[in-house]
Amino acid sequence: MIVIIKYNAGNTQSVENAVRRLGYDCIVTNDIEDIKKADKVIFPGVGEAATAMQHLQANGLDLAIKGLKQPVLGICLGLQLMCNYTQESNTKGLGIFDVNVKRFPPLDIVPHMGWNTLNNCKGELFSGISEEEHFYFVHSYYAEESPLSAAQCDYILPYSAALQKDNFYAVQFHPEKSGKAGEQLLKNFLSL
Structure with missing residues (x-):
């Protein structure tokens, strides 16, 4: 069973649609027992860090996510909340990744919105994907470069x-x- 975590951050519907297009069944839920029993967990997110984190904590989802043993995929705000800290509303994250999230300096248009390529891709997530491929980004905050980086992007500066x-x-x-x-x-x- 594939579980997409439901919390007060958007984008669950488009993630669910994408998973179903690939032929997988999935459920969107905030039920901790369903999340723990899942084969794979997707932690999506479009929203504001502090209110999203407060919602996770109020519902025990913060501890549940940190304790998962199956593969977990964070997307966008999901990635940022999995880090130690984000400058967005000075929010403490889940601390899964020992990385901080900072606001882009205003040297170009912020948010970084649109298509961009990746470099230094490594690991099984990027199997069969070339560095010429483009991915869609929408964000004003970025995760610093780190030994945990599985891919980098350049926009204003290089980041994870x-x-x-x-x-x-x-x-x-x-x-x-x-x-x-x-x-x-x-x-x-x-x-x-």
Whole structure:
């Protein structure tokens, strides 16, 4: 069973649609027992860090997510909340990734919105995906470069476009909105 975590951050519907297009059944839920029993868990997110984190904590989802042993994929705000800290509303994250999230300096248009390529891709999430492929981004905050980086992107400065540690994977871009390359990445995750 594939579970998409339901909390007060958007984008669950487009993630659910993408998973179903790939032929997988999934449920969108905030039920901790269903999340713990899932084969794979997707932690999506479009929203504001502090209110999303408060919702996770109020419903015990913060501890549940940190304790998961199956493959977990964070998307966009999901990636940022899996880090130690974000400058967005000075929010403490889940601390899964020992990485901080900062606001882009205003040297170009912020948010970073649109299509961009990745570099230094590594790991099973990127199997069959070339560095010429484009992914869709919408974000004003970025995860710093780190030994946990599974891919990097350059926009204003180089940053972690993907992170991986043990069973936890996360991407800053939206694979569910990234055409064939995003579909391949989701397929790679769902077949781990």
